[in-house]
Amino acid sequence: MDAYEQLGLPKGRAICYSGFRQGQHPGGQYPSYEEVREDLLLLQGHWKYLRLFDCDAHAETVLKVIAEEGLDFQVMQSAYIEAEMNNFNCPWGGGVYSEEKLEANKEGNQAKIERLIAWANRYPDLIFSLSVGNEACVDWTDHYVPQHRVAGYAEQVKAGAKQPVTFCENYVPWLIKLDKLAAVVDFISIHTYPVWEYKHINEALDYTKENYYAVAGKFPDKPVVITEAGWATKANGRGINPENVSEAYQKIYFEQLMAWVEQENIFTFFFEAFDEDWKGSAEPLEPEKHWGLFYIDRTPKPAVQHLISPQPNPARSVR
Template sequence: MLNKSGQLTSLEQLSGRKHGQAICYSGYREGQNPRLGIYPSYEQIKQDLLLLKDWSYLRLYDCSQHAETVLSVITNENLNFALMLGVDIAAEVSNPNCPWGAHFSEQQLALNRQANSDDIERLIDLTSRYPQHVFSVSIGNEASVDWTDHMVPVERLVEFAQRIKSKIDVPITFCENYVPWTNKLAPLVAELDFISIHTYPVWEFQSIDNALEYTKQNYYSVQQCNPGVPIVITEAGWTTQSNGCGIETWNASDTLQAEYYQQLLRWTNSEKILTFVFEAFDEPWKGSDDPQEPEKHWGLFYVDRSPKLVMQDA
């Protein structure tokens, strides 16, 4: 099938899988935190995945114990999910442009480089062990955009992609804000099977009235710069609370989340654009200690797994 620009949809080009609903999944509940090594249990992940049974595709962010448990649950419980597996890469250079600070000692950066290399090997290992469930892999998340606190040089990302390609046969991508795909990531595109973009109108002070049009502009700007390259949206969503830090308080609510979700899916389903909604569940470990920190409230479900309005209307 062709979209309006005459481009084959990425899903058909890459895997022959049917278009389906996709969602970003991190299963961390109250008191759990990947930074502290406190992970959800097998039974908790099983509960989550049964709640998400209407989605066909899941995106995971790392290759930690969390990811391994997710793959175990899918295998043991015979669940029908296709996974995008990722790595949680750390800063390999300092970034003075990061608003909240990203200066690191050379010793720390050296440790990060080794940790990133180790994570790439874990990605390769998990994909090799669960080839029936992993339909693609990502070499990182938001590690090249100007404001990131975990900047990794483009040439290093190219190295990651080449290393994976030499060891496993699986489609490779990198998940990033839409802007770097229009300029600095050109050397990386040549090594990837498809591009994965993030688009967040609410983070860029857009109202619900023009949010979808803004998302479309983000998507098509990347497509125009990379003709013929398949593009997936790996993050798009709307937070339901904000303390005013980066997102105005009036522009975050259950109602606005539900409206954007409905608009987004109408467009992406009509165009057969694989789109991972951000995200399945609220994550209280994220961001600052402020309970209204917007980073904590992107889930379609609350942290107690009760549905938000967006799911009640579904």
């Protein structure tokens, strides 16, 4: 089923946007109105759809800038739900919390869901869909939320807002355990990262296709959107083979992926717009910091250099 058609949307490119710059991070300093405006003017005309990750101060600024500046974007607005159950399988040991913290997270998640509904109703022409979480059910997550709780949040949002509701998750849980959640959401959102699964660039597109068609085949009556697919440009060897990442490989994957999804009308958000140095470990080569199509200083990587108009050379004579 064509997700664009089901959602009543014109076809267009989509990208995950998080605008944290050098020294900024969630819970600390957030991007200013002018910084967000600068980002969105850079993206406008090349991408139609933005995916925002949480109902936080950053997303609030993004929505405000789009509305007040009259920019041509539509937004998938998400609520980033935190751990409600310990996950002892988290490989970096980040999935274990006190009972007090888990209870506080439940209260915080409920507040986020209520905010998600409020924003959806405040910006009905700007927000086109709503996600009730991000990678909260996969086996390795550090913010595990049981399926029935996620389904409950989805039902609450569906009751309170008119936009279609989804949940963004790695493709594997959709294949093995999220049938009850799939029955609740209006469309399924999957993440596919061949490079995290040690695939070489020559295998990458075929592997992405395999992931997508496996989920689409399991749920033939539900639209399937790819809400994350991308290629890191640096890696420290932990989880990603450094030999498999480079700016040249990102360019190849970006171009191949866009050609396929546009030919097949598969709604796909590329991950992501800008590098974010707050993510992951303190190591400079931490891959989480290097997924952007643009560097953190907003200059383009090779995959998107052609999108940026060259500046006129004042030394060049005009005859």
